[in-house]
Amino acid sequence: SQKIEQNSEALNIQEGKTATLTCNYTNYSPAYLQWYRQDPGRGPVFLLLIRENEKEKRKERLKVTFDTTLKQSLFHITASQPADSATYLCALDIIRDTGRRALTFGSGTRLQVQP
Amino acid sequence: EAGVTQSPTHLIKTRGQQATLRCSPISGHTSVYWYQQALGLGLQFLLWYDEGEERNRGNFPPRFSGRQFPNYSSELNVNALELEDSALYLCASSWGQGTYEQYFGPGTRLTVT
Numbered sequence: 001s002q003k004i005e006q007n008s009e010a011l012n013i014q015e016g017k018t019a020t021l022t023c024n025y026t027n028y029s030p031a032y033l034q035w036y037r038q039d040p041g042r043g044p045v046f047l048l049l050i051r052e053n054e055k056e057k058r059k060e061r062l063k064v065t066f067d068t069t070l071k072q073s074l075f076h077i078t079a080s081q082p083a084d085s086a087t088y089l090c091a092l093d094i095i096r097d098t099g100r101r102a103l104t105f106g107s108g109t110r111l112q113v114q115p
Numbered sequence: 116e117a118g119v120t121q122s123p124t125h126l127i128k129t130r131g132q133q134a135t136l137r138c139s140p141i142s143g144h145t146s147v148y149w150y151q152q153a154l155g156l157g158l159q160f161l162l163w164y165d166e167g168e169e170r171n172r173g174n175f176p177p178r179f180s181g182r183q184f185p186n187y188s189s190e191l192n193v194n195a196l197e198l199e200d201s202a203l204y205l206c207a208s209s210w211g212q213g214t215y216e217q218y219f220g221p222g223t224r225l226t227v228t
Binding site (some may be wrong): 034040042046101103104105108 | 145157160171203218219221
């Protein structure tokens with residue numbers, strides 16, 4: 001069956017360190033992969049989009065890699081700050097049962113940056 | 116530029132009633148998406164509208180329905196409410212069809228008692 005897996009356990013790191021979050025998927029061949037940030041009780045906020053033919057994408061302190069062979073994306077936050085504490089969601093475009101593509105979200109990983 | 120707006124912020128209904136949730140997309144966006152996020156769970160795709168038509172639907176029963184108006188705003192209707200429908204309902208919009216980045220509203224918290 002098709003799955004998007006993100007580590008359900010919270011990731012706790014010290015301020016200034018690099019946070020690395022993982023998104024694994026099975027039985028998908030997504031054309032895009034996206035990362036979002038979600039704070040409690042609020043809607044997700046788009047961060048980065050990476051295409052299947054791109055290996056890496058950067059935006060300020062954020063870096064995303066996309067390995068279609070391993071079926072994995074890594075999301076890095078360098079020089080992390082307590083304000084980066086949130087849940088981070090990966091999302092893949094997939095072909096649903098209807099035959100049409102739709103964005104499907106993983107369950108997210110909670111990041112806690114300790115001052 | 117105004118973001119995606121949703122109303123109401125909170126909605127309390129009893130079992131068997133109907134709920135109507137509303138969403139206004141970012142100006143210029145033609146696609147509107149609806150998601151359900153139950154407490155502690157991930158986002159579950161509900162519906163996608165573009166140019167007034169339903170383009171895709173998630174694995175939800177027919178009592179979840181909606182529509183998109185000519186001004187691209189959208190409405191989600193949930194009939195015959197059940198306790199397990201209690202969740203945060205999120206609306207998102209994007210420029211084009213499918214998998215462009217999506218911009219989310221603040222959500223409507225629906226509580227069914």
